[in-house]
Amino acid sequence: MTLRTLAAFGAALFAFAGVARAEQPPNLPELSPTGADACFGRVYDAAHLKAHPQQKVARIFFFYGRDPVSRPNEEPAANQDTSYNGFLTTTVRGAKKPEWASGWCNKDDPSDEASGIRCGMECDRTLASLKVDDEGKLILSNVQPDVYLDAGAEEDLGKAKYDEQALGSEDDNFRLDPMPADACKAEFARIDPIDPALGDPLRVRLKPDQPFCYGRDYDDAHLKSHPDQVTQSIRVFRGSIELASFAQGGDAANWPDGADIAVSVTSRQKGAKLTQTYSCQGEADQWRCSASSKMSNFSCDISQKEIFLKRGANGMMMLANPNNAVAIVDLCSKAAEGKTKSDDKVYRLEPMPQSACAP
Template identity: 85%
Template sequence: MTSRTMTSALFGAALFALAGAARAEQPPNLPELSPTGADVCFGRVYDAAHLKAHPHQKVARIFFFYGHDPVSRPNEDPTANQDNSYNGFLTTTVRGAKKPEWASSWCHKSDPSDPSSGIGCGMDCDRSLASLKVDDKGKLLLSGLSPDVFLDPDASESMSKAEYARQQLGSEDDNFKLDPMPAETCKAEFARIDPIDPSLGDPLRARLKPDQPFCYGRDYDDAHLKSHPNQTTRSIRVFRGPIELASFAADGDKANWPDGADIAVSVTTRQKGAKVTQTYSCQGEADQWRCSASAKMSNFSCDISQKEIYLKRGANGTVMLANPNNAVAVVDLCSKAANGKTKSDDKVYRLEPMPQSACAP
């Protein structure tokens, strides 16, 4: 992160200490930002003339929302893991970008005992989002915004210098003066981040119940396989049956669903009709289930923590299964036959709902 003055550093340290203690409960209302306690919005959209006069400013649109989370909606994250402590949300759209970037924070007085003290907003990993102040005209003054606010904390090490500079904000992207706007204006701006697709329906977390079996699959005919000569899979099934249901009933927590959910994936290959079934243990992550290979149904012991697949809801009741890195395994990941070779050309499947009998062992 960029260097800051000693005053800013001390302010940030005090803020983070306060924020860490307060995250367990709903943050207090800040009447300086919202006298009534209602959600409030501040924003600004820069015209072409302003951007031409400020060539080092990348931000073309900027909005700050103080209140209830305007971004999150029902997704695959377990309900028990959802954090309601964030109360400050920033979104910016840089020149030429189609969608905004955004960050969440928790905002507090730097010194609750001093009515004249400033407001600071902290982020995870002991990072600062910005300092805030409302002027006598009701405009929000937002300062101390770091150029790498939207980048991962280790981005400077994992990216090249050129890419890091490209993804950072510009040298003039700070000290913004934002106009008060209706709360709905900010909500509409945040909705641009990830527009809802009605065809996807409910998230898998809600569609697939922890105590109910399911079966999804697809069978490929000879015509399809002839037109896809590099495809190994002839038939695939993804399911939770009696074994997986019993496992979750014994050790799972419904409040954390789908974390800890076991699923089985059976693949029948076109070579000799060989069938392989692999068990995975899943957890909700953003808009997908991230599932790591498990040794529960294998007679072998091996390190398979990095063998992962992903489940996402597809359109019209389908489920998407993917392993974009190594493709879906067509051998037992813990068998000697695997020998580290689990790659195929079968990386993404669109699976249809099927009767449970279609997924019987």
């Protein structure tokens, strides 16, 4: 499974970094002559889809403006800053929910008024190229098949899985109608409808100045029925070290952005134990946490090693790394070069006493 199939854990490629623009209106008059949020969309009928069998996308919306994804689940604080101004969401045939991605939309050549518009993503990827035609419709082109997948997904997943989860060969050159901004906001709201049964989001349950411990120990019966599972026990926690780090450099007003957590995994292979630190950001309905080396003796580029935390029912916490699984080797060691995967990708964790997460 990937971020695409685990949309609840963030199908998105959303990072909170960049230029301070939260209070600035859009600045591309082609998309928004008045500077207000702009929405374009299209819902394809059965006849169109039958005539285009290689088109997977049944619904597509493009929103230009301020973040339409954040909702009262795990959304960033009201003053959270983001430089993203282009948001794409599509629903493929048979899917119950949309997937989404975001990027920065700017002129290809700022000095040329006739220049086209490119929306870029992290890792020098392209979200889409944009052009408004004479009828005011948005031509959305250069949409990559892996727009909702991680960079390098084809190599990681293999061709068959990649083709299954990527967009189709006819999913490009969309012609979208201008729509009210509320139409796009309603479409993005379909990504993660609020479920009252889940209770408070993690940012409310877990306080900036309080430790926590979640975990699970798997018994012999479970491990026997899951022979490919490497994890024997797992803990996710914030202890004295993580609390001190946030107290020194964190901003409680933007909680959980900048919160450090530790993930400790004990392998069923000779009981080997690994503890890895992650730094988290609030993102839509989850915490997106990147592996961090700031509390270790190592220095390496591990920012792309991510996990996602999400609230579960009855006080549980869900942890997932749907692309690469949770690391069971030190991410800065030679053993981590190349493949660092296990088959352990999604965990249902229960609250535990802090003593259960002691180093």
